[in-house]
Amino acid sequence: MAASLLHRGLEVGGNIFFALSLKRSDPQVKRSSSETLLLQFFMKKTGSQIIIESLKKEGVDLIFNYPGGAVLPLFDELQGAPFRQVLVRHEQAAVHAADGYARATGKVGVVIVTSGPGATNTVTGIATAFMDSIPIVVMTGQVPTLLIGNDAFQEADIIGITRPCTKHNYLVKDIKDLARILKEAFYVARSGRPGPVLIDLPKDTLVNSTEFKYPEKVFIRGYQPTYEGHLGQIQRAVKLILKSKKPVLYVGGGIISSNASKELTLFSEKLGIPVTMTLMGLGSFPGNHPLSLGMLGMHGTYWANMTVMESDLLIAIGSRFDDRVTGKIEAFAPQAKIIHIDIDPTSISKNVRVDLPIVGDCKRILSKILPLFDEEDISSFKAGLDKWHRQIEKFKAIHNMDYDQKEIIKPQYVIEKIYELTKGDAIISTEVGQNQMWTAQYFPFLKPRTLLTSGGLGTMGYGLPAAMGAQAAYPSKLVIDISGDGSFQMNSQELATVVQYQMPVKVVILNNGYLGMVRQWQEFFYGKKYASSCLEGTSPDFVKLAEAYGAVGFRANKPEEVIPILKKAFSIPEPVIIDFVVDPEENVYPMVPAGEPLNQMRLV
Amino acid sequence: MLLHPLTWSFGIMRHVITLLVENEFGVLTRIAGLFSGRGFNIESLCVAETLDPTVSTMTIVTRGDDQILEQVLKQLNKLIPVIKVVDLIEKDFVEREMVLVKVSATPETREEILRVVDIFRGKVIDVGAKTYTIEVTGDEKKINALLALLKPLGIKELVRTGRVAMIRGSKITTEPGS
Numbered sequence: 001m002a003a004s005l006l007h008r009g010l011e012v013g014g015n016i017f018f019a020l021s022l023k024r025s026d027p028q029v030k031r032s033s034s035e036t037l038l039l040q041f042f043m044k045k046t047g048s049q050i051i052i053e054s055l056k057k058e059g060v061d062l063i064f065n066y067p068g069g070a071v072l073p074l075f076d077e078l079q080g081a082p083f084r085q086v087l088v089r090h091e092q093a094a095v096h097a098a099d100g101y102a103r104a105t106g107k108v109g110v111v112i113v114t115s116g117p118g119a120t121n122t123v124t125g126i127a128t129a130f131m132d133s134i135p136i137v138v139m140t141g142q143v144p145t146l147l148i149g150n151d152a153f154q155e156a157d158i159i160g161i162t163r164p165c166t167k168h169n170y171l172v173k174d175i176k177d178l179a180r181i182l183k184e185a186f187y188v189a190r191s192g193r194p195g196p197v198l199i200d201l202p203k204d205t206l207v208n209s210t211e212f213k214y215p216e217k218v219f220i221r222g223y224q225p226t227y228e229g230h231l232g233q234i235q236r237a238v239k240l241i242l243k244s245k246k247p248v249l250y251v252g253g254g255i256i257s258s259n260a261s262k263e264l265t266l267f268s269e270k271l272g273i274p275v276t277m278t279l280m281g282l283g284s285f286p287g288n289h290p291l292s293l294g295m296l297g298m299h300g301t302y303w304a305n306m307t308v309m310e311s312d313l314l315i316a317i318g319s320r321f322d323d324r325v326t327g328k329i330e331a332f333a334p335q336a337k338i339i340h341i342d343i344d345p346t347s348i349s350k351n352v353r354v355d356l357p358i359v360g361d362c363k364r365i366l367s368k369i370l371p372l373f374d375e376e377d378i379s380s381f382k383a384g385l386d387k388w389h390r391q392i393e394k395f396k397a398i399h400n401m402d403y404d405q406k407e408i409i410k411p412q413y414v415i416e417k418i419y420e421l422t423k424g425d426a427i428i429s430t431e432v433g434q435n436q437m438w439t440a441q442y443f444p445f446l447k448p449r450t451l452l453t454s455g456g457l458g459t460m461g462y463g464l465p466a467a468m469g470a471q472a473a474y475p476s477k478l479v480i481d482i483s484g485d486g487s488f489q490m491n492s493q494e495l496a497t498v499v500q501y502q503m504p505v506k507v508v509i510l511n512n513g514y515l516g517m518v519r520q521w522q523e524f525f526y527g528k529k530y531a532s533s534c535l536e537g538t539s540p541d542f543v544k545l546a547e548a549y550g551a552v553g554f555r556a557n558k559p560e561e562v563i564p565i566l567k568k569a570f571s572i573p574e575p576v577i578i579d580f581v582v583d584p585e586e587n588v589y590p591m592v593p594a595g596e597p598l599n600q601m602r603l604v
Numbered sequence: 605m606l607l608h609p610l611t612w613s614f615g616i617m618r619h620v621i622t623l624l625v626e627n628e629f630g631v632l633t634r635i636a637g638l639f640s641g642r643g644f645n646i647e648s649l650c651v652a653e654t655l656d657p658t659v660s661t662m663t664i665v666t667r668g669d670d671q672i673l674e675q676v677l678k679q680l681n682k683l684i685p686v687i688k689v690v691d692l693i694e695k696d697f698v699e700r701e702m703v704l705v706k707v708s709a710t711p712e713t714r715e716e717i718l719r720v721v722d723i724f725r726g727k728v729i730d731v732g733a734k735t736y737t738i739e740v741t742g743d744e745k746k747i748n749a750l751l752a753l754l755k756p757l758g759i760k761e762l763v764r765t766g767r768v769a770m771i772r773g774s775k776i777t778t779e780p781g782s
Binding site: 159160163164167168171173188220221222223344345346349350 | 629630671687688
């Protein structure tokens with residue numbers, strides 16, 4: 001056995017001395033598994049090697065990175081490691097890409113960048129993921145422990161900077177904690193209400209060695225998320241629902257992060273309760289379903305907002321009563337009792353007083369609540385909803401989503417055609433502003449994890465890197481970034497990345513020559529004074545820009561060009577940028593002005 | 605709810621919050637950040653290790669609107685290094701604070717100072733040519749009453765420890781599982 005140990009020791013570069021000194025007669029040492037275990041335990045690995053091994057254990061298959069001085073020891077090990085790696089052109093994009101990957105797959109996105117500017121460049125990406133509860137782990141280099149606090153070259157207190165925008169963050173002060181911290185970081189990122197976790201890695205912890213043993217389990221006494229909903233509360237919810245005459249489901253991103261779409265659909269169909277979604281919730285319920293009301297809120301559909309305002313029971317699941325959803329909070333759903341299902345207790349009764357809170361995982365709670373209706377008489381309940389459904393139909397008749405396609409391309413038309421050509425089978429990312437709202441309104445998302453959009457933070461420049469993340473996860477899927485001429489330029493350097501890795505991302509630029517949403521607000525609320533919002537004549541030629549990067553560029557000026565150009569773009573297995581020259585002053589309707597009640601909508 | 609006698613009765617309530625936290629760097633900043641981010645003033649703060657050296661207790665006294673405070677308590681609970689949060693104002697509890705006061709001591713006032721110190725069961729712990737340094741322990745009311753008496757005699761300097769608090773009776777605040 002000693003010989004076999006010696007052999008293995010040599011093979012894996014371990015401690016030969018230990019192997020030789022093992023006593024044959026040692027009863028604790030059995031062959032095979034315990035032998036390997038012991039070897040593993042006594043083998044010293046550098047911090048960088050520990051990170052690689054830990055990432056393997058976590059099942060990581062893709063890393064978005066950007067190197068620099070402080071993380072070079074880690075990059076040295078990454079070369080040849082069994083992960084696909086994407087070198088971005090700006091650290092912000094690395095985080096958005098990992099975020100897009102996480103949204104599209106449900107797995108944890110991973111980012112590795114260097115200290116100082118590398119770390120501070122990730123902040124917008126981290127804050128974006130934090131606001132939308134997206135699981136990512138960001139590893140930043142840091143100056144050696146002894147230099148921390150000395151204003152060393154490329155030093156930034158990234159722990160201090162990201163404390164309010166991460167779910168948790170760690171500074172590795174002792175290499176012995178490294179494996180535990182990595183294990184915890186992935187666990188914290190993906191469990192409970194997911195979110196970004198940052199690990200700051202001083203250069204010495206990457207270089208020094210210690211014994212490596214990856215923890216099997218995580219136990220954090222201060223962090224025990226509640227998954228199972230309280231049964232008593234669930235039973236009370238059933239009673240409240242059966243008593244209601246005008247119920248509506250108001251669902252958000254929580255349905256998607258807990259993979260509860262199936263349960264939600266069953267629930268809604270079983271009881272005939274209509275569903276309205278937040279921006280983050282789009283795709284959690286099929287957008288073309290007869291019970292779907294589409295999105296609610298500031299740019300939601302008229303009928304969704306009216307339904308909520310007239311309802312007598314609001315069943316909020318995995319949503320958080322954001323101000324863009326509720327409008328004037330005191331006037332929100334005035335007659336409704338509110339049931340709120342959410343995994344995060346801090347979301348409950350934060351903005352709106354809730355009548356019946358249930359803390360837990362959406363999927364598990366929906367699975368628990370469904371069978372409870374089998375014991376109840378739901379046929380009379382459903383029959384009682386007929387009047388409610390008729391009322392909703394009336395709301396639809398008052399105002400339907402529409403636009404007038406004349407000689408100049410309407411942005412909504414482009415989005416509708418994308419939906420028709422793809423039949424909804426595509427992953428869509430958006431930037432932020434009008435492009436994002438039109439996408440939410442005119443592309444009925446059919447499946448969860450097909451819309452990648454920065455909902456909470458509203459980060460322009462999110463769409464292209466997020467599309468990269470999704471495309472890297474699903475190389476053969478059609479991934480489209482619906483963009484504006486403003487947002488696109490916030491991360492257009494990533495064209496180099498998509499070309500380098502031959503990611504066939506399609507970027508659809510709805511080019512109106514303005515920062516459109518800003519211009520719209522200025523038109524409505526600031527006397528049409530278009531301060532700093534006009535880009536006309538200042539943007540680059542996007543077709544030439546695409547070509548300069550080695551991508552394909554198209555331009556469409558007329559409505560009849562839209563379909564052929566989209567078809568052509570979708571058929572090319574390369575990155576394509578399409579510059580749609582659209583109506584410069586088209587507005588997003590309907591709109592609830594900020595701070596107004598939801599039923600005070602501007603319809604045209 | 606048992607209203608503490610010191611509770612201010614106009615909407616904004618005084619809260620005494622006990623926290624059990626991991627004894628590690630950065631925890632205090634995370635907690636302070638939750639208060640400062642909402643414009644809450646921490647009136648007093650006291651942190652020290654417990655019997656278990658991996659755990660620290662924190663006692664925070666703050667005033668705030670009930671709904672916002674409920675949100676802060678939830679947010680505190682959400683912090684990963686925070687093991688337990690108890691708002692003592694909902695319970696029957698004892699609290700103490702220690703104060704060191706440097707009072708100017710003239711031949712005319714010496715007698716009076718010593719009398720006050722005696723009544724408040726304090727101690728004179730340092731004597732200078734023109735000053736006494738006094739140590740007194742008590743709840744907020746007692747300390748305030750003492751200071752009101754000493755003020756006309758001439759307080760030169762004053763340091764308070766901040767409050768520590770504990771539930772009355774055999775119930776244990778700091779037991780992680782309780």
